[in-house]
Amino acid sequence: QVQLVESGGGLVQAGDSLRLSCTASGLFFSMYVMAWFRQAPGKEREFVAAMTAFDGRSSYADSVKGRFTISRDNARKTVFLQMNTLKPEDTAVYYCAADQSSFNKLEAEYDYWGQGTQVTVSS
Numbered sequence: 001q002v003q004l005v006e007s008g009g010g011l012v013q014a015g016d017s018l019r020l021s022c023t024a025s026g027l028f029f030s031m032y033v034m035a036w037f038r039q040a041p042g043k044e045r046e047f048v049a050a051m052t053a054f055d056g057r058s059s060y061a062d063s064v065k066g067r068f069t070i071s072r073d074n075a076r077k078t079v080f081l082q083m084n085t086l087k088p089e090d091t092a093v094y095y096c097a098a099d100q101s102s103f104n105k106l107e108a109e110y111d112y113w114g115q116g117t118q119v120t121v122s123s
Contacts, residue, residue: 002026002112004096009117012086016121020081022096022114029077030054033099036070036081037107038092038119045095047105049081059105064090086121093118 008020020036035050049070051058058070069082079096094117097110 002098004098004112004114006094006096006114006117009094009119011120011122014087014121014123016086017082017084018086018119020083020094020096020117020119022079022081024077024079024098024112027098027112029098030074031100033103034070034072034079035097035099035105035110036079036094037097037110038090038094039116040089040092043092045107047107048094050103050105051079052103057103059103061105083119086119088121088123091119091121 003025004022006022031053033052036048037045038048039045047061049060051070051072067085072079096114098112099110102109
């Protein structure tokens with residue numbers, strides 16, 4: 001049984017930093033593209049960042065480029081999202097997702113999802 005468990009969310013002020021973690025079990029982690037998505041209240045879930053399985057290529061949404069960094073530790077089966085200079089508009093539930101076959105921003109392509117962790121940024 002595949003499980004993705006996110007942690008690290010919380011309530012912070014604008015300009016602060018947070019580091020999210022997502023630990024996987026039940027899958028061959030180093031074979032999967034790992035990504036972060038987020039869903040703000042009243043909005044659709046949107047792509048945030050992704051990292052390939054083998055060569056460490058990454059992709060970011062324009063809204064987070066230069067502020068967020070995705071990384072992974074295959075030995076620990078964990079993907080991270082370092083979020084700096086947080087803004088109130090970053091407030092959302094953040095989800096990690098895993099996809100074995102492709103490196104893209106499409107939510108429908110991802111096979112497995114975590115339950116999410118809440119990030120709230122106050123102004």
